[in-house]
Amino acid sequence: MSHLILENISKTFRGTEVLTDVKLQVGIGEFICLLGPSGSGKSTILRLIGGFEQPDVGYILLDGEQIQDQPPNKRNIGFVFQDYALFPHMTVEENIAFGLKCKKIDKQQMQERIRFVLNLVGLTGLEKRYAKQLSGGQQQRVTIARVVALHPSVLLLDEPLSNLDAKLRRQIRLELRALQKKLGTTTIMVTHDQEEAMTMGDRIAVLQNGVIQQFGTPLELYNHPVNLFVAGFLGDPP
Numbered sequence: 001m002s003h004l005i006l007e008n009i010s011k012t013f014r015g016t017e018v019l020t021d022v023k024l025q026v027g028i029g030e031f032i033c034l035l036g037p038s039g040s041g042k043s044t045i046l047r048l049i050g051g052f053e054q055p056d057v058g059y060i061l062l063d064g065e066q067i068q069d070q071p072p073n074k075r076n077i078g079f080v081f082q083d084y085a086l087f088p089h090m091t092v093e094e095n096i097a098f099g100l101k102c103k104k105i106d107k108q109q110m111q112e113r114i115r116f117v118l119n120l121v122g123l124t125g126l127e128k129r130y131a132k133q134l135s136g137g138q139q140q141r142v143t144i145a146r147v148v149a150l151h152p153s154v155l156l157l158d159e160p161l162s163n164l165d166a167k168l169r170r171q172i173r174l175e176l177r178a179l180q181k182k183l184g185t186t187t188i189m190v191t192h193d194q195e196e197a198m199t200m201g202d203r204i205a206v207l208q209n210g211v212i213q214q215f216g217t218p219l220e221l222y223n224h225p226v227n228l229f230v231a232g233f234l235g236d237p238p
């Protein structure tokens with residue numbers, strides 16, 4: 001059974017249809033990339049899955065249960081936004097603890113989870129550092145650690161690396177992929193970077209004007225693009 005299913009989703013903003021009949025079936029533990037140019041509807045898909053928007057038409061199923069009408073805090077879905085959005089005046093551990101307190105995790109478990117996730121992202125020792133004192137790469141690692149600490153069933157990443165320079169982006173790409181493999185968390189990452197999608201995704205959904213043009217493995221897309229848009233949008237083979 002698929003872990004997460006989007007069934008015939010359509011969404012209109014102010015009379016403009018921004019998603020048309022979007023279908024996606026994601027297996028447990030898969031790393032999916034949503035790839036498409038700016039304005040193609042990638043973030044809207046994530047916001048629908050996260051519960052920050054509701055579809056006009058269609059269903060979202062998580063473990064077989066319809067969730068499209070549930071509020072975000074009932075969905076157990078973790079979201080990393082494009083900007084870091086840490087609390088700058090809080091320490092690293094306070095930033096991670098914030099969400100755990102909202103979920104009423106007890107103090108001892110909280111300490112254990114903080115230790116575990118900081119070790120995962122290689123930031124052990126920086127617990128007491130203020131977020132605003134960290135480098136961009138460190139801040140992004142904390143945003144990922146903070147979400148992972150909540151044990152989400154699905155992890156949604158909206159262009160999480162786009163604010164980093166090219167070298168750091170490549171490094172964090174590898175770290176993120178290794179981390180995801182280790183945890184086995186079903187993950188959907190939005191990107192407009194072909195190379196990023198081709199190197200990270202188990203499967204890639206290519207989006208154009210709110211329509212999924214193709215959904216397949218990097219090799220399938222590269223070897224058998226269904227149309228010129230997909231062919232033109234992909235970079236070098238993985």
Ligand code: ADP
Binds near residue numbers: 013036
């Ligand atoms: P992407 O993430 O691929 O750049 P988005 O999902 O952010 O694309 O946006 C898709 C389209 O929907 C864009 O034309 C955008 O202007 C429009 N859009 C997104 N959110 C809203 C909103 N809340 N109200 C009106 N239009 C929106």
Ligand code: MG
Binds near residue numbers: 190
């Ligand atoms: Mg976007």
